[in-house]
Amino acid sequence: MWRPGEAAPSRSSTLTADSLLSSSLTSSSDTHATILPPSQHPNPNALPIQAHRKQLLYALEHNPVVVVVGETGSGKSTQLPQYLVSGGWTENNFQVCVTQPRRLACVTLAQRVSSEVPRSMASQVGYAVRFEATTDSSTKIKYLTDGLLVRETLTDALLAQYSVVVVDEAHERNLNQDLLFGLLKKIRKQRPELRVVICSATINAESFREFFATPEHPGCIVSIDGRQHPVETMYLTTPCPDYLRGAAETVLKIHASEPSGDILIFLPTAEDIESCIRMTEELKKATPGGRGMQLSLLPLYAALPHHMQTAPFQKSPPNTRKATFATTIAETSVTLPDVKFVVDAGFVKQPYFDSTKGFERLLVTATSQSSARQRTGRAGRTAPGKCYRLYTHDTFNSFLPSTPPEITRTSLSNFVLTLKTLGVDNVMSFDLLSAPSVNAMAFSLEELHALGAIDEKGKLVPGVGDLMGExxxxxxxxxxxxxxxxxxxxxxxxxxxxxxxxxxxxxxxxxxxxxxxxxxxxxxxxxxxxxxxxxxxxxxxxxxxxxxxxxxxxxxxxxxxxxxxxxxxxxxxxxxxxxxxxxxxxxxxxxxxxxxxxxxxFVFNVARMMPDGNYRTVRGNNVVEVSRASMFAEFGKHAEYIVFEHTEDNPRKYGLLQVCGVSAINGNWARSKSGEGERGGVSVFM
DNA sequence: GAGCACTGC
Known part of the structure; x- marks a missing residue:
């Protein structure tokens, strides 16, 4: 038997592109949960987590670190903090805090829990995000972004006001979360009474437990059922040569043959979204279908103007089916109501840090198995659904099991500087769940040194590095x-x-x-x-x-x-x-x-015009082209030297770095430390 | 020949 959230390869049906929508083929659900929809559970006591209340409190009494595994809808984010209050963890003016990756989650969770607790306690539930806080000294439950908790450690290194720190959505493994894991482990050595709860939606809870385990306290894992409807998952038998066309055709076939229910299509880029909508529009003219039902095609990505972002969240008018073409924004950041069909192209546009060049790059790559499952789950939030994966089962198996943690893919300069500001000079010995790349670490140390934040020994330079870290x-x-x-x-x-x-x-x-x-x-x-x-x-x-x-x-x-x-x-x-x-x-x-x-x-981000008319970076000698997104491309004056904020890849000219946020400068301003004519950087900081 | 993965302090 496979587990919730895991695919069931042997039981999933394998289809050809043509038979993708044929209902005569047997297929299986992607989860085994058959639970009533949330609307039929207005009482929070009926949430799956309720059965685990005593178990959770007992676990925390005896283990300083508890890992809670629970699928979406288990109620862990809203109920667990309330259990902690009733279990006495907020006595003696202690607070319980729950971290979230996103601001909106902090606000809505605090509002919801505030409305669930007895009225006398409502004001003791609050949130804190950048620029906004509803917490004070009487607060018992505090929802805050993981980034804000990291900053709180700068002013209170031991997080002394908290008796329990809950890190929610830990499976996301963002940089702040990984930093918090390391900091919490360190804090626990000085404050053994501090309790840590790690909430994760995936089954690799064991790595969290192991990370915090000590000989006396091995930690423990509590699993809670989710409340997700079954979703049939379907694969192609032969790879799809053109995922845009495949997605457009699949949407129209769903519209022609399936009962009502909205469609959510995952594509990697905004450009793909716009052209796939155009393609679907054209194909629809050729083969209407839909038995008189209207089909409305909507884009959804972060860069879309705000007024266009609201349409996918409106309920579909009668006799209309919405098809929303979205980036990863619809995977975790926002939830669309009434989605019954998911179409997954299997790609994602992701940044990774190119430590040889020293720039972050955005590349379209295959998604991971865990993110494919997350996408599939979006079809089963209100009723049973179907997911059409535009790739073969073998292709799914070739995906990475999960998306590599951010710490392995990003620039580490701010991360290293924060650690040093917190007094962790030997960053290589700082205990982390996943080790960052040595090259990326070396680049960040070189950059921090070039900026004068740290000296040759890797120590913070007073008056520069310590201030920068703030x-x-x-x-x-x-x-x-x-x-x-x-x-x-x-x-x-x-x-x-x-x-x-x-x-x-x-x-x-x-x-x-x-x-x-x-x-x-x-x-x-x-x-x-x-x-x-x-x-x-x-x-x-x-x-x-x-x-x-x-x-x-x-x-x-x-x-x-x-x-x-x-x-x-x-x-x-x-x-x-x-x-x-x-x-x-x-x-x-x-x-x-x-x-x-x-x-x-931006000493590392200076480029000089070469006789051939190309700009080349002074550090690294890489050819760069000014992006059309830059005002400099259109309105700029001629300049021998430019400085740029960041780079992006042009998918049409592979390998050529485009730069944006560009200004013309005088080359003399950069000459001293940019690495031109001298060997920039420092060697070792172990 | 036409710009834009996504968070967050």
């Missing part, structure tokens, strides 16, 4: 902010650092007339050095605060509001750091000094 921004931006103080361009550096944390402060043009209007509007505010001073220009006037002005000038008002909020927070950090004296803040600085500060942080 900033909630990437290390390159932290360095820019610190350098801007002596240059007198802090106001602008704050604008640039804040802008880097939103997708884009500009809106996209859809039609060609819009494009003309947009070019005219942006042409009036753009700075010919490129993206950075353009963003400074936008924020220098307060015109953006008017929504009408934004609409007319293709500015993203919502993004700019967020930029202003981030800028304020960063400004508070800066003022605290410089004891309240910041020359130039609130005044316009010299444009040249703004770019000089930027280059101090």
């Amino acid at each position: 900033f909630p921004v990437e290390v390159k931006f932290a360095k820019m902010l610190i350098e801007s103080v002596s240059l007198g361009s802090t106001e602008e550096a704050l604008s640039i650092a804040a802008c880097s944390q939103v997708q884009s402060i500009f809106l996209f043009a859809r039609s060609s007339t819009q494009k003309r209007d947009r070019d005219a509007a942006i042409g009036a505010i753009v700075h010919d050095s490129g993206d950075h001073l353009t963003c400074v220009n936008v924020l220098r006037s307060n015109d953006w605060r008017s929504m009408d002005y934004c609409r007319e000038n293709f500015l993203n008002h919502k993004a700019l509001m967020k930029v202003a909020e981030i800028k304020n927070q960063l400004k508070r950090f800066m003022l605290k750091m410089t004891a309240g004296s910041l020359p130039g803040v609130g005044e316009d600085g010299d444009d040249e000094l703004v770019l000089k500060a930027l280059v101090k942080g």
Whole structure:
């Protein structure tokens, strides 16, 4: 017998593309759970976790670390904290905290639990996310983002206010979670009374238990049933040569032959989504089908304008079937109601850190088995469903069992700097669930050294590294902010650092007339050095605060509001750091000094024009092309040297790095430390 | 020939 969440290869049907939708073939469900839908369980006492209340409290009484395995809908995120309160874990002013990867989850969980507890306790359930908190000293249950808990360790290294720390959604293995696992293990050595609960949806709970196990306390694992409806999983017998066409055809076949129920299609990129919608549209004209039922095709990805993101969440009007074409955003971040059919192309666009070049790259790759199962599960949230995998069973078996943890795929500079700020100098000896790549670690140490954050021995440099570690921004931006103080361009550096944390402060043009209007509007505010001073220009006037002005000038008002909020927070950090004296803040600085500060942080991201007309990075000698997404590509002046914020891969020109966030600079500003003509970096920090 | 995996401090 296989287990919930695992595929059942021997019992899944194998189909050809043509018979993919034939109901005569036998197939099996992807989970064994047959449980009533949530709507029939208004009483939280009926949640699957309820049967485990005593077991959980007993386990925690006797084991300092407990791993809870529970599928979606088991009720662990809402009920477990309440059990902890009733079990006495919040006595003596202690708090119980539950971490979540996403802000929205913190807010909704806190609201929900607050409404479930006795009225006298409602105000003792709160949440804390960046810019927003409803917690105080009377709080007993606190939901917070895992990133915020990491930052709390900077001010309270032992997390002394908490008796129990619950790390939820641990199977995601994001960088903050892995950092927390290491920190919690360390904290437990000094605070053995601290209890740790790891909640994970997958069955590899054993690795969590093992990580925290000691000879006296081996830890324990508690499994809880989920509440998921069965989903039939179907594979192709022969690989699909064109997943866009395959997806479009499958959607139309579902529409023609299946009873009502919405469709969710997983594709790797926004571009794929737009062209697959067009393709489905055209195929539909040729072969209508659907027995008079309407089919509405909707895109869903993060970069979509906000007003277009709401449609997939509306209930379908009668006689209409929604088909939502989505990226991984629909895998974990958001949940669409009423999805009964999932079509999975089997690909994902993911970043990985190229430590030889020192840049993060985005590549389309095969998804993992666990994410394929997660996608499948999206068909069984309200009723039994079906999942059509646009690949063969052998292909599924060739997928990695799970997505590699973020720590193995990302730049480690901020991670290392945080550890050093917390006093962990020997980062190689810090206990982690998964080891990062040695090359990525070496690159980050080299970068931190080049930025002056650490010395040759790997120790934090006072007045630079310690301050950089406090900033909630990437290390390159932290360095820019610190350098801007002596240059007198802090106001602008704050604008640039804040802008880097939103997708884009500009809106996209859809039609060609819009494009003309947009070019005219942006042409009036753009700075010919490129993206950075353009963003400074936008924020220098307060015109953006008017929504009408934004609409007319293709500015993203919502993004700019967020930029202003981030800028304020960063400004508070800066003022605290410089004891309240910041020359130039609130005044316009010299444009040249703004770019000089930027280059101090982005020494590794400088490129020089070669005689053949290509830009090559000064460090690494890689050819880079300015992305059309950059203002510099369209409005920039000729420049021998440029600085860029990040790189992206162009799928049409494989291997050629595109750069965005580009500004023209004077090469002399970068020459000292960028590695040109000298061997950059340091050797060993073991 | 036309821009955009996804979180988070």
